[in-house]
Amino acid sequence: MTHGASLAMTVEATHRSLEERVAAARAPSPGRPRDTPDAFLAATSRHLAAVEAVLVPRVRKQSPAGALLSVEYLEAARSLEQTLTLVKARLYGEAHAARLPWPRLWDVVQRQLSEHNRLEIRLVDDLIRYDEPEDLDGLAQRVFDAETRAPTRPHPHLPHTGRASPVARRLWAVADRFWDKAEGRVVPAPVRPVPHRHDSLLGQYLVGDPHFQEDARMVEPRHHRR
Numbered sequence: 563m564t565h566g567a568s569l570a571m572t573v574e575a576t577h578r579s580l581e582e583r584v585a586a587a588r589a590p591s592p593g594r595p596r597d598t599p600d601a602f603l604a605a606t607s608r609h610l611a612a613v614e615a616v617l618v619p620r621v622r623k624q625s626p627a628g629a630l631l632s633v634e635y636l637e638a639a640r641s642l643e644q645t646l647t648l649v650k651a652r653l654y655g656e657a658h659a660a661r662l663p664w665p666r667l668w669d670v671v672q673r674q675l676s677e678h679n680r681l682e683i684r685l686v687d688d689l690i691r692y693d694e695p696e697d698l699d700g701l702a703q704r705v706f707d708a709e710t711r712a713p714t715r716p717h718p719h720l721p722h723t724g725r726a727s728p729v730a731r732r733l734w735a736v737a738d739r740f741w742d743k744a745e746g747r748v749v750p751a752p753v754r755p756v757p758h759r760h761d762s763l764l765g766q767y768l769v770g771d772p773h774f775q776e777d778a779r780m781v782e783p784r785h786h787r788r
Contacts, residue, residue, distance in 0.1 A: 565698045566690035571756040572702040573686050577679045579753050580606055584675060588668045597748045599653050603646055604714040604742075604749040606675070610639050611731050612708035612752075614722050616701065617685050625688040635681040636722050642674040646716035702755035709752035714738045 583602035590598045618635065622628040649667060651659035689698060713734040720730045742749055 565695035566686075566693075568756045569698060569702045569705075570686050570690065572705065572753065573682060575756070576609055576753045577682075580609065580675060580679075583750075584668070584672055588664075596653055599649065601748045601750050603650055603653075603716065604747065605752070606646060607643070607716045608709045608712040608714055608752065610643060610678075610716075611712035611735075612705045613682060613685070614639065615708045615712070615728065615731065616704045617682070617689065618723070620693065620697075620701070621685050621688055624693045626692070628688065631681075631684060631688060632723075635678075635685060638674065638678045638681050640718050640722065642671070642678050643716040643718035645670050645674055647718060650716065706752055706755045711735055714742055714747070714749050 580602070583598065583605055587599040587602040590596070614636070618632050622632050625631060645667070648659050648662060649671060652662050652664070652667060689701065693701075711732070713731060715734075715738045717730075717734055720734065721727045741747075
């Protein structure tokens with residue numbers, strides 16, 4: 563497996579999971595109508611926070627266009643969070659959102675989610691292109707770890723960057739978990755990272771990880787950076 567492949571595959575798997583969850587949320591169970599929308603809200607909110615905590619600072623540091631790309635991503639993420647806040651309000655019967663039509667609201671969510679995913683893939687592509695290989699291999703696990711500690715509700719007005727951002731995320735994550743339990747919300751587990759494996763026999767030997775799988779190649783194929 564080439565450097566960065568674990569991150570790319572994990573992010574793509576998370577995107578597929580979120581897309582499946584939003585599709586399920588549009589046709590909730592009559593018996594428990596909040597379960598699938600809540601699961602989508604929790605999974606998406608948690609992933610947005612993890613990307614902001616792990617990938618955005620890394621892209622800013624490593625990519626020549628990192629500052630501009632990060633701003634573009636954060637704008638899309640904040641717009642999605644604002645719409646998720648309306649979904650949450652509509653789901654729990656808050657007066658200011660009660661008249662919002664569900665089909666139109668979900669259409670906006672799907673459009674914004676697609677734009678978010680497109681920009682996150684650009685973050686990952688730039689990291690694979692410019693980041694250090696030894697750092698890339700641990701990023702998927704770092705995103706997963708950040709998701710397990712992230713808020714489970716959208717908070718578009720929290721600081722998304724700067725020193726106050728990690729503190730705010732930690733505080734709201736604790737508060738969210740308290741209310742999740744009180745409200746009986748469905749909070750699914752994050753998508754587990756795809757482990758980075760050194761597939762070739764030579765690669766296994768060089769990194770001190772000699773599993774010697776029967777189907778392993780002698781050397782890995784060479785991949786040139788773009």
